[in-house]
Amino acid sequence: MVLTVSEFLGRFHPVLVHLPIGILLMAAVFYVLSLREQYKALHQATTVALLLGMLSAIGSSISGYLLSISGDYEADMVSTHKWMGFAVAAVAVVSYFLHTKKNNAVKWTIGLMTLLIFITGHTGGSLTHGSDYLTKSITTPAAKTERKPIANVQEAVVYKDVVQPILEEKCYSCHNAAKQKGKLRLDGPEWISKGGKQGEVVISRNADESELIKRLLLPKQHEDHMPPKEKPQLNEKEIALLHWWINSGLSFDKKVKDLAQPEKIKPLLLSLQSAVSNEIKTKPQIPDAAVEQADAAAIKKLTDRGVVVLPVAQNSNYLLVNFVTVQGLSEGDIKLLLSVKKQLVWVKFANQPVNDAMLAILAECKAITRLDISYTKITDKGFVHLQQLPKLQTLNLVGTAVTTNGLMQLKNNQNLQAVYIYQSAVPKKDYAALKTALPKTTIDTGGYTVPMLQSDTTVFTKPKA
């Protein structure tokens, strides 16, 4: 692309505009002050300031006009700005001559000029920084529009959910309605297909020849590289996704599942499902419904007893408790849990003298999903109470005296996923029966061994033959 002289001069506009703004506003202030006796001396300075301001306003108008021809901006707004700028220059000229003639009407023209400068300045600012620049942080706290996380990427619409967010984040700022660099808009299907000054930017099913992709892949230092090197760049993943989208036919309405997905694209698509945050994919065992904060006094009572009590996370009110260091556990301690029963989800009692009577109290804590009562004193009688925990998902019964009879009572715990019965009183012959009785539950019977191998005791001093 050859830069013409006029285009080159036009690019000085952003620098030059600040001169008339500053000088003419200063002239206005000088003028007002010079009306007072004590600042009378400023009268002559006003003349000089108006002259300089007028000249710089004319220079800005010319450079601005040259820049507007390049057409990278939205026509309506440019037009307003252009005519306002011309008006500033014209009124400045008039003011200068009126002032030198000591004509009193100058107060009106200087007032008008000041008003015009503010309007022109604002429209100019809107052109470069976007029309919502001034008020953006006030009206919308989050600068970016919040996007809903993609629950299932295969069901997502390729353009709307995959492509558009990338363009919006990295391209819109220069290729939108208000600012159309290279006469290109990327903020809508019709504009993307239309292309820019140099024609089409995307060729369906030929990403490698598409100008959009070519520019993204140019070395960062290259003049034509997009986005410009000082702007946020697209990462490999985003380029790969755009490339894939163009190669699979530039669809604006198809869903991800309707397009062929090469091996390389699959993980990228999958990563979009959790792209909103770095959080884990699988759901931890806490209920979806929110719960109010637990009573602080109740928590205090528990912590005073040496119980670990805390929310499962900063963004959750559900609680985990661990009795690992509690000495002399009593029924009273278990009763303390009742005041946080709505919040209680993960409970650890390992190695504590928990008995069936205590489980009866615990049965009121309906929200429990994980319960570790390994190495406690519970027996088969306790299962009546465990049955009353509908949300129970993981149950650790390692090292307890429970038998098959007790475990069979867990049939009604619909959500139970895993039960650990290593070192319990369940005989080996019942394992198969248990597994048929509780088909949805993984029953870990433990008792794993790592047999001693002959090689375990061989010490090599030379290579094996």
Next chain:
Amino acid sequence: MTQKELNNERLATEAKQKELQFFTRRHFLKESAMGFGALALGSLLGSCGNNMGMASSPVFDAAHPLAPRMPFFPAKARSVIYLHMAGAPSQLELFDYKPELAKLNGQDCPPSLLEGKKFAFIRGVPKMLGPQANFKQHGKSGLWVSDYLPHFSTIVDDVSIIKSVTTDQFNHAPAQLLMHTGSARLGRPSIGSWVTYGLGTENQNLPGFVVLTSGGNNPDAGKSVWGSGFLPSVYQGVQCRSEGDPVLFINDPQGMDRDLRKASIDAINKVNQEQYKEFNDPEILSRISQYEMAYKMQISVPEVMNINDEPEYIREMYGAQPGKGSFANNVLLARKLVEKGVRFVQLFDWGWDTHGTSADGAVDIGLINKCRQVDKAMTALILDLKQRGLLDETLVIWGGEFGRTPMQENRDGKEMPFKGRDHHAEAFSMWMAGGGIKGGTTYGETDEIGYSITSGKTEAFDIQATILNQLGFDHEKFTYDFQGRPFRLTDVSGKVITDILA
């Protein structure tokens, strides 16, 4: 006046004078000069801003530095056991099966692999060295594991092997530092310190971060790999010994009974309380809680560190023999510690540096012996955690600091007496299990000879990010303010390896 009265009077005068010093002009000027400066600096730096996220990093509570704290989001893992094979095990003899490399055995290394590369010991043109072990697919998942690890191959369906780990350090100490602190230079906190700083620990009678070493040496990077860096020193790893007293000087000296010990600690704490009232320095509270914890640990640490009370069949399962400083003993201890609510257990086993300079360092001799020392124990660890219902909340990580070259080492350009491999930073393998990791999976690929990574490039930062993620932390938001800016374990890198998460 008796001698005792004289002494008391002298002490009283000394205390009085010490106190008066805080009212002197000199003290005032000194403190205010520093104080105002710091104040001004603080407000200057404060404007740099903190991470404005929903999640906020924990605030250091000096009175209860190890009190349990909540993560950013609900965690899959509550504890971590990190098994580090110091010296760097050979991925080409253990997990990364390269039949093509066997065909090239004994041939000159092509120049394309050597151009622009630096090696620790390889000089000139080395010969390629085929895999010395026999590989087979194991389990339902069909993961490739060599016959060097006969026990481990039975549990592949519970682990995820990452074959595409890479580092930019080819010397042991910096590579270990990078792996554990996120920086190859000294001074950053280790993962265990970050984790205990973030989460505290659930058992206040035990340290939150325990370190156990075996193999006869500490790792090359020294104790900095479990250091607390710029975090408060209470978060550094507590190294316990598996032979003799677990912690040196843990028993009361002769003539000091438990009550007297308690009385003296109470007295010291009372004096410290007075001091705190006077100066409001949070470090004093920290000291008080440390004294109390140390007192409690005198009972609880020897108790938990005793493997004699484990049943015989469990000890046999691990291959543990009480009284020895072995990896097997340490692994068994690690399980016991995690069971008791210890947050982070870090094991180092030394002796994996197989250069081929001796029989012990040969990939076809010494490496087999090293594997034998860890194979049974680490297999037992996974199975034992599993049967106790602990595997789903305990994250286990295994790995070294870098890998080993597909070329045979030719130290100083000469032929070596034994088959060895040089340090290789570009590609190596690690595995993870439990704590929300998807079992029976592999992640990443290397080229046909295991020289470079072809997909799934994984840096130390990615491993660290994944560990933090499983513990409920967004590694990008988990920061500590130091020298005027927030610091992260993963610095400016790191992405969670989502492909290996269940």
